[in-house]
Amino acid sequence: MKKNAGDISIGLVSVSDRAYEGSYPDLGIPALKDWLASAITSPYWLETRLIPDDKEQIEKTLHELVDEDRCSLILTTGGTGPARRDQTPDATLAVGTREMPGFAERMRQISLHFVPTAILSRQVAVICERPDHAALILNLPGRPAAIRQTLEGVRDENGTLTEPGIFTAIPYCIELIGGPAIETNETVCKAWRPAKDPS
Numbered sequence: 800m801k802k803n804a805g806d807i808s809i810g811l812v813s814v815s816d817r818a819y820e821g822s823y824p825d826l827g828i829p830a831l832k833d834w835l836a837s838a839i840t841s842p843y844w845l846e847t848r849l850i851p852d853d854k855e856q857i858e859k860t861l862h863e864l865v866d867e868d869r870c871s872l873i874l875t876t877g878g879t880g881p882a883r884r885d886q887t888p889d890a891t892l893a894v895g896t897r898e899m900p901g902f903a904e905r906m907r908q909i910s911l912h913f914v915p916t917a918i919l920s921r922q923v924a925v926i927c928e929r930p931d932h933a934a935l936i937l938n939l940p941g942r943p944a945a946i947r948q949t950l951e952g953v954r955d956e957n958g959t960l961t962e963p964g965i966f967t968a969i970p971y972c973i974e975l976i977g978g979p980a981i982e983t984n985e986t987v988c989k990a991w992r993p994a995k996d997p998s
């Protein structure tokens with residue numbers, strides 16, 4: 800596969816001590832890849848990293864993905880809880896230039912439909928701005944099922960979406976920070992953009 804000019808670069812970062820050490824296989828990156836493949840119809844390029852729960856290493860990885868790989872969107876999974884080793888939100892805040900609190904608030908709200916412990920996630924969202932480029936960085940919880948739940952949202956027993964997930968707002972956010980257009984498969988996730996006519 801070759802990256803073409805104009806393709807959006809998306810960074811996927813799985814933060815897990817045990818997956819990194821090989822105690823269990825990493826399911827975070829595959830779950831992120833699978834969901835993006837089902838949801839995004841425009842061309843994109845993926846940069847993937849599996850790293851341990853280490854603040855310095857998370858910051859270094861995020862800096863590389865923004866500055867060297869020029870990712871416009873970075874999704875992390877894992878390390879958002881209250882345990883001492885959970886340091887993804889702290890590293891993300893250190894790398895970001897502005898916080899986007901709505902994404903994290905919405906993820907915790909959606910996750911409460913699935914687990915009462917959703918409020919234990921300290922997940923954050925930030926924009927990391929450079930003079931000629933910017934990236935949106937979002938923390939997702941580490942449990943692989945949380946990836947689909949937060950990105951896609953809540954469906955009822957008939958499969959009808961009852962609470963849209965956060966991905967619905969991502970394409971417009973990327974446009975607003977100067978990144979490439981993302982088109983989506985509307986049966987999985989409708990990208991919401993405001994109407995051009997202000998009325």
Ligand SMILES: Nc1ncnc2c1ncn2[C@@H]1O[C@H](COP(=O)(O)OP(=O)(O)OP(=O)(O)O)[C@@H](O)[C@H]1O
Pocket residue numbers: 813814815816817818823824825826827828852877878879880882941942943
């Ligand atoms: N990358 C991953 N791949 C597979 N399963 C994972 C992954 N990350 C988390 N999980 C699963 O979700 C559970 C909760 O995730 P959590 O991030 O709290 O793990 P943890 O206890 O911090 O350990 P670690 O950082 O070593 O994955 C884990 O116990 C594991 O079953």
Ligand SMILES: Nc1nc2c(c(=O)[nH]1)N[C@H]1C(S)=C(S)[C@@H](COP(=O)(O)O)O[C@H]1N2
Pocket residue numbers: 876877878879880881885909910913914916917918919920921939940941942944945946948949
């Ligand atoms: N959608 C969703 N959100 C979730 C969970 C989950 O299983 N699904 N687990 C919760 C739990 S138990 C914890 S401790 C926090 C932090 O998880 P992390 O450290 O794996 O990021 O996410 C919470 N948010």
